[in-house]
Amino acid sequence: MKILHLSDLHFPTPIPLHQLKGKMIIGYLNYSLRRKKKYPLKIWNSILQSIQTIGPDIIVVSGDITNVSHETEFREAEKILSELPQDKVFYIPGNHDRYTKQAVGENAFYEKYFSNLSGEAIAQNSDYIRVKKIHDLYFVGWDSSFPLSILDAYGRVRPQIVTRTLQILKEKKIRNYVLVCHHPIWNPQHRQETSHHKLLNREEVASLLKEKPPLAFLHGHVHTNWVKFPGKELPYHVINSASSTRIPDSKHESGFHVIEIQKQNLSIQRYTYNSEQSKFTKAPLISYSEKE
Structure with a gap:
């Protein structure tokens, strides 16, 4: 089983300023002045070529398809992502896909455009489990x-979501699974996040997951790549593939990973964009043990 993991695509989508309000x-x-040039669409085209070659x-x-959750961005992202083999994809939202109050709830744009590709909804009220x-x-x-x-980009996964997930796995008799969440559950020591950016209750989530650990925890959010090997506290791989469509630089070793799973064994290959070869x-x- 071969998985290609992408994250934080942040597709460059022009939006008239008169259509923006408040935080947007x-x-x-900020995106237009500081980040837009770092996300040329030619990199996405190279990802499509890689998919043809790799054959996942x-x-x-794992989230952040958009920049400010404007409907124009979701509409454009739907067109771009339609180039992927739709029967093979699994999406979740990121913090930029929930940027404003209008981006959550029953009529949220993410669900409008991507719900059918995000799996079966199994939750109550506002909880999100797919x-x-x-x-x-x-x-x-x-x-x-x-x-x-x-100023904030932190996340939280309510403990009820974790316990409900464990119940679902038991009810459906699911033995092996991959967990996908936008915020990291672990960071390397030199990449520790502030309380304004991290998954606030990560230790609580990690403790609850010990009951039935996933094969891997796939995430994004921090725009550089790494892999954490299984350890005592988190007995599974933690894999960060952000930001897949960003031009790499000295501070952002970005790209994506290809994960091969045979039974319960994982092998992982990292890919980065080569500007000279386009x-x-x-x-x-880029790998770490849990204690690093």
Whole structure:
């Protein structure tokens, strides 16, 4: 089973300023002035070429398709992502897809455009738990994001969501699964996040997951790649593939990972964008043990 893991695509979508309100204005100006040039569509085209070459069985996108959650962005992202083999994809939202209050709730744009590709909704009230079986492997998606102030990008997964997920796995007799959540459950020591950016209750979530650990925890949010090998506290791989469509630089070793699963064994290959060759090429894995 071969999984191609993408995250934080942040597709560059022009939006007239008169259509923006409140927080969206500041966010869009920040994106346009500081980040837009770092996300050329040629990198997405190179990802599509890589998909043709690699031939993954499954493609996971762990959030942040948009920048400020404007409907124009979701509409454009739907067109762009339609180039993927739709029967093979699994999506979850990121904090930029829940940027404003209008981006959550019953009529949220993410659900309007991507709900059918995000698996079966198994939750009550506003809780977000999605389950999708692709081939012989189950994927469980959580939404750790909600609208915040312009200075915050932290996340939270309520403990009830974790316990309900464990119940679902038991009820459906699911033995092996991959968990997908936008915010990291672990960071390398030199990449520790502030309380304004991290998954606030990550230790609580990790403790509850010990009852039935996933094969891997796939995430994004921090725009550089890494892999954490299984350890005592988190007995599973933690894999960050953000930001897949960003031009790599000294502070952002971005790209994506291809994960091969045979029974319960994982092998992982990292890919980065090679500007000289205008394509993605294999790169050394950036990996850590749990104590690092």
